[in-house]
Amino acid sequence: MNLESPKVNVEKSSQDIFNFLSDIKNFEGLMPENISKFEVLENDKFLFALKGMPEIILKKKEVIPPNKIVLGAAGGKLDFSLVAEINETNENSSDVQLKFNGDFNPMMAMMIKGPIGKFIETLVTSIPKAI
Template sequence: MNLESPKITIPKSKQEIFDFLSNVENFGKIMPENIDKFEAAEDSFIFALKGMPEIKLKLKEVIPGEKIVLGSASEKLPFSLTANIVEKESNSSDVQLVFDGNFNPMMAMMVKSPLQKFINTLISNIQNQ
């Protein structure tokens, strides 16, 4: 299952955006309002939304200034969340989040809408940072 956020333009350099997103603690600042738990470690964080199980994401791949890939720390639910950053001008960059998960069809049907809402909220909150 592949889900994409809208591509947004942020009036910051790609390095500023990359620096913000590569610090896992900053994900606590862009989480939805219904966050129930957020704990950051060196290269990972655990979060839970109200009524949902805890999810642990870990930095899996970093391409300086361009891309940050967070992956599930659980083998049971393999997925990744990628932030793609493209510089438009010196102080303007496009950012898009891409979710890629390997779920069975029933699970995919159940989580598609909440996941799309979640990544849309994240991208919207990045714009406000």
């Protein structure tokens, strides 16, 4: 299952956005209002939970400065990744898009497609306000 957030323009350089997203503590400020738990486990790993959902642990898997950060599931039964793509439009403006990729059975994919789509849209639209 592959989902993409809308592209959001941020009035910052790609390096500024990359630096912001590279610090996983900053993801707490991007989370939706229905977050019930957020905890930094290591400098490249955090745990979060939304009300009514199981806890999810994300770990930084790959970084390609200043354009790409890949977070992946760290433990648990589900294997997925969340990719932040940053494309500079000029020296003080960049587009950011989040892409979710997961390998789920059709029933699970049908159940989580809506909530995951809304979740990544909330994350990406929070970036311009948070930086």
